Amino acid sequence: MLVAGEPVVGTEGEVRAVDPATGAALEPAFGAGGAAEVERAARAAEEAFDTYRATSPQERAAFLERIADAVEGLGDELVERARAESGLPEARLRTERGRTTGQLRLFAEVLREGSSTGVRIDPARPDREPAPRPDVRQRRVPVGPVAVFGSSNFPLAFSNAGGDTASALAAGCPVVVKAHNAHPGTGMLVAGAVAEAVAASGLPGGVYSSLIGAGTEIGAALVGHPLIAAVGFTGSRAGGLALLAVAQARPQPIPVYAEMSSINPVYLFPDRLTDDVATGFVGSLTLGAGQFCTNPGLVFVPRGGAGDRFVATVGAQVGAAAGQTMLTAGIGRAFVDAAARVAAVAGVREVGRGSAGPTGNAPAPAVFEVDVRDFLARPELQAEMFGAAALIVRHDGVDDLLAATRALEGQLTATVHAAPAEYADVARLLPALERRAGRIVFGGWPTGVEVNHAMVHGGPFPATSDGRTTSVGTLAIERFLRPVAYQDLPAELLPEPVHPDNPWRQLRRVDGRIEGLA
Amino acid sequence: MLVAGEPVVGTEGEVRAVDPATGAALEPAFGAGGAAEVERAARAAEEAFDTYRATSPQERAAFLERIADAVEGLGDELVERARAESGLPEARLRTERGRTTGQLRLFAEVLREGSSTGVRIDPARPDREPAPRPDVRQRRVPVGPVAVFGSSNFPLAFSNAGGDTASALAAGCPVVVKAHNAHPGTGMLVAGAVAEAVAASGLPGGVYSSLIGAGTEIGAALVGHPLIAAVGFTGSRAGGLALLAVAQARPQPIPVYAEMSSINPVYLFPDRLTDDVATGFVGSLTLGAGQFCTNPGLVFVPRGGAGDRFVATVGAQVGAAAGQTMLTAGIGRAFVDAAARVAAVAGVREVGRGSAGPTGNAPAPAVFEVDVRDFLARPELQAEMFGAAALIVRHDGVDDLLAATRALEGQLTATVHAAPAEYADVARLLPALERRAGRIVFGGWPTGVEVNHAMVHGGPFPATSDGRTTSVGTLAIERFLRPVAYQDLPAELLPEPVHPDNPWRQLRRVDGRIEGLA
Incomplete structure (x- = not known):
């Protein structure tokens, strides 16, 4: 220490x-x-x-x-x-x-x-009436x-x-x-x-x-x-x-x-059920053995032929994927257990399952499928499978998406793929997504979190314990900050950031307006 | 309703x-x-x-x-x-x-x-390497x-x-x-x-x-x-x-x-043990029957003759004050009980007690005194007496003040009266006050909370449940706000405040800098 x-x-x-690939203890x-x-x-x-x-x-x-x-x-x-x-x-x-x-x-x-x-x-x-300010x-x-x-x-x-x-x-x-x-x-x-x-x-x-x-x-x-x-x-x-x-x-x-915990719902609108999107999804799902808080663990796909073809493509791609060594043996076991629990729920079908990786701690990626009504009836299907596994939810349109989104727990992210002709439907969904997630991604994948000024990696409970x-x-x-106010302190006693001389050159809001704004 | x-x-x-002065039920x-x-x-x-x-x-x-x-x-x-x-x-x-x-x-x-x-x-x-931003x-x-x-x-x-x-x-x-x-x-x-x-x-x-x-x-x-x-x-x-x-x-x-709850400590330095300060204190204490969250319920006064004279002045002024009708009979009873509990603690002396007011619900204001060592030994002396009662703590200087302040629960306010020659001592105390209170008042009284941009009416637990x-x-x-991030949303879908056209004319921080700053 x-x-x-x-x-x-x-x-x-x-x-x-412990070397997670071999189980061998490492020195020292x-x-x-x-x-x-x-x-x-x-x-x-x-x-x-x-x-x-x-x-x-x-x-x-x-x-x-x-x-x-x-x-x-x-x-x-x-x-x-x-x-x-x-x-x-x-x-x-x-x-x-x-x-x-x-x-x-x-x-x-x-x-x-x-x-x-x-x-x-x-x-x-000093001259404010009835009392000085x-x-x-x-x-x-x-x-x-x-x-x-x-x-x-x-x-x-x-x-x-x-x-x-x-x-x-x-x-x-x-x-x-x-x-x-x-x-x-x-x-x-x-x-x-x-x-x-x-x-x-x-x-x-x-x-x-x-x-x-x-x-x-x-x-x-x-x-x-x-x-x-x-x-x-x-x-x-x-x-x-x-x-x-x-x-x-x-x-x-x-x-x-x-x-x-977050399962990061992905909403695929009909015009985006393409092979490219399938490949992007499987890539995001299996990246780093799926061990990201932003891993896309829940995907909404419409019912019907185009959705069926998309799911089949995903299943084939996942089936061709191999497991990667997970961070610890415990995480590997927890992943296998979580995926098995989802697989065992009535109404859940396996869409594709890859092969285990070459180490003893590289379980196979897997994708499952369920009807939106079963999903709504079984809150346990929202449990996170930390690793490369996802659940596809088949639905009949925006009303289903709204109902399912409102039933979701808080999430770090929500992702949408849609064509311009579908934006009116997306617009209906957006307010519900804003209430459930800290970040809304369009046309991309939630894994990969930019570190910048506008990023939100947070979200309503239980994505985080404090969604603010x-x-x-x-x-x-x-x-890690809290506000303190100083009333009528003489300049000699004022801390630097609020001292009239502004020695730390802080931006200041004076009478409610940011100083120096044009 | x-x-x-x-x-x-x-x-x-x-x-x-109920009319709190008469106990008579009011219609309807x-x-x-x-x-x-x-x-x-x-x-x-x-x-x-x-x-x-x-x-x-x-x-x-x-x-x-x-x-x-x-x-x-x-x-x-x-x-x-x-x-x-x-x-x-x-x-x-x-x-x-x-x-x-x-x-x-x-x-x-x-x-x-x-x-x-x-x-x-x-x-x-788009041209950022290795991946587009x-x-x-x-x-x-x-x-x-x-x-x-x-x-x-x-x-x-x-x-x-x-x-x-x-x-x-x-x-x-x-x-x-x-x-x-x-x-x-x-x-x-x-x-x-x-x-x-x-x-x-x-x-x-x-x-x-x-x-x-x-x-x-x-x-x-x-x-x-x-x-x-x-x-x-x-x-x-x-x-x-x-x-x-x-x-x-x-x-x-x-x-x-x-x-x-907050007892709003007041720190009176030796050069400010004046009759004016005594009058100001008693005025703040008894204002509105003392029924303010920022009521000054704890006053640190140095030991010695000047402190004794100040305490005597306060005692006389409080003794001359009459109770005012409290907000409800229950609040009046709770005040009497809380003051009695403080008075009963070993080492606590009554400095002055006024008279009850003319209604049946206007208990007498009161001020008590205790030695700082007894105060430190008895955390129950920090209990709020919601109403016009205060406890004066007698001490031997800044080291005592620091020890007592560090032992305090979180507070809405802390108030200091000191002369320029005493600012060095105040400066030693200030960091401790910042950690215990949301607002530090100098040369005035904590009652009377300005509604402005810089005010903090908050403070560490239990002054509030959330001192941030x-x-x-x-x-x-x-x-009542939480952040949401939008990643790569097309302009058609972006909410007004983050839309490129800025229809709500919001101030924006772009790449970490506030737009329009000179």
Whole structure:
């Protein structure tokens, strides 16, 4: 582990990565920690907080860029370790590393742009009647130390220095990571890079810690620790809900931003039941063994001959596909079980099933089909099959689509393929999609999430535990900020972002209008 | 009741207002509703939602202004009814009516200003390598029908057409109000005015309903109703926590914005232990019988002769003050009980106690004193005494203040009085105050909350259930919005705020920069 810049070897059992392709244990073993290390990391984070949050946005931007540089400085060792621990291909991991450093640098840009502190100023009007108007200034302050849970499926981009860490650090919050047990070596390499950047930036070590724990207790202890102020999590629905329950049962409840489960409905209109769309769908479904939160697990296809032909094409393509090694043996087993549960539901037919891959942990991709009425009658068909499996729902038109969409749980994405002549029908559907999903994709596929300013990777429960936010993209910084107002403070006491001299050069909203707007 | 524009007389008991000064029941009795009326109002809100949220910000602004006009159109009848039901003085109610209509008109300004929809656009770059960059556009959409609970202490400004209602309607959410049982007549008058504005704006009646219920069941049914998407509440800690528990236990949990309890610490530095400050404090404490969420219930005064003299002055002034009629007999009894509990704690001394007022429901104001060490040892001394009572904590300087502040629960406000020579000490305290309170007041008093763009009337738990927001001021609109991203949608399908033609003239952030900034 790494606690406030110090290497710590836990004594509560050990965690060892496993090559998911062979099942072979990888060296070294990592000593696992428990409540003592949670206490030490949380306290160090708390002690670092006031120093860290007093840094200017420009200083924090430089810090984030140093982390990106240090992660890149790990070179091939990082990619090789992540490959061994996750089974993910090298090319994917190089791309993911670019995404990881890219989002650190994007948050640096956000900090330099000047509106992340959300400054609002309503100046005094001493001559207002019947009472003078006070001077009121608002800025957003970081909430406090943040607990981040590394994900299984993004060992770089949603783990030790991933999106949650980057946005929390950008907000001014120290971070305590609970590294994912599937890739402790990758986590420690990245943690070392972050610690290097902490030191190079002259920041207190408590700004960043990374814990390893053998079971789920360490995560519960972290979320329950009184000095932790918010939680970022990407993982399973059961895991996210367990942390949410811990957070809500605290004497002082804290927000949990858990990105949990989504089956990402796809709506194919009649004019788009083409072979190209079938190929695009199967490609998106099987990409990375289907291990994406945005995997298209539900596809609405109209009944009739064109739909039948489309489904047959999909079935043939899936039948020709081979399984890929999944992230862990447990994830592989859970996928097989989830797909079997869907297959066993009355009315569900198998459309196509590929072959298992060459390793013992590469289950076959599969696609199933069901009538919309059976789908509506059986909510269990909405359960996520995390991996390369999907359910096609056959329907009789937009009224069916509306009914099915309204019956859906919250989703990260909804995808539409339609021709211009069908836009009137799409327009009927759109308001329902907006209520169920955080992102609406047209003519493409939900896998592949741009990291930019407009992205929403969030959505109504249970896609996330808090559908007011996003975990990808620059809006994610807002999860870790809260507003504070200062009334009639003398200039000598005003914090920099709301000081009349504006030393941090923040964009300011004065009397409700953004300054400098033409 | 008023359900979707229709008058409805409930059959589950009746609610009758009581003159809090005399205990006399007021005419008429209002038929109370239950689950059936909740269902009817929630369904009407849901049915109105898509129509209402499709209105332009400009149309919603005009609607809010019509509500303000209609509330003013109620004239003296409204003030007289509110006075009879609440016991509040006429002048106060006229001011409160101005605040109510003022905040409706302020939200209209916000809608016209153009940034409330939060538009962010990252345009496509087809030639990006290795993959083309999609077009991604983000806007915020309203969350859905909102349940609003009228407060006891603001029969106008935080009740039927108060701050929660105004911000939810501004966001594009239909509203179902649970009117406060202490002022059902006031609530019905205002509900009628809102319904008049709904009709005059050509909106569906379901945009607004106002329910009356005899017990707490109707509120729980409302918060638990599957079509309700968020909750605004101002009231007691027990009431807020009960609604929060209902919301979290739903199959789909929803956000609850409950403004609950706060004792609003005041820090008096040695150079400000003046008679003027004593007078200001007692004035703020006893204003409106102390029935404000921002009432200064905790005052830090240094030990020593100057502090002793200040406490004696406060004691004398409080001793000379008379109680005022409280909002309800129940609130009066709860105040007496809460003050008695504080008085009974070991180490607590009474500094001064006024006389009861002339009505049977006007308990005497009181001020107590305790040593900081006893205060730290007894968390029960942080319990709110809702009414004109305060606890003075005597201490030995900034280290004591820091320790006591860190031990405080979350607060709406923190107030500081200090001379320039003491600013260095205040600067040490400020970071601790920022973590505990939503608003920091200097040289004034926390009662009196400006409705503007910079105000924060919120704070960490248990001041509110969600310290990331405010319930007063224009930022309050954000509570009822969530972001949605549109990826590669053809222009024909893009909603107005993210359409390339920008027909609603929204401020837009393009590639992370606000358009039009010099």
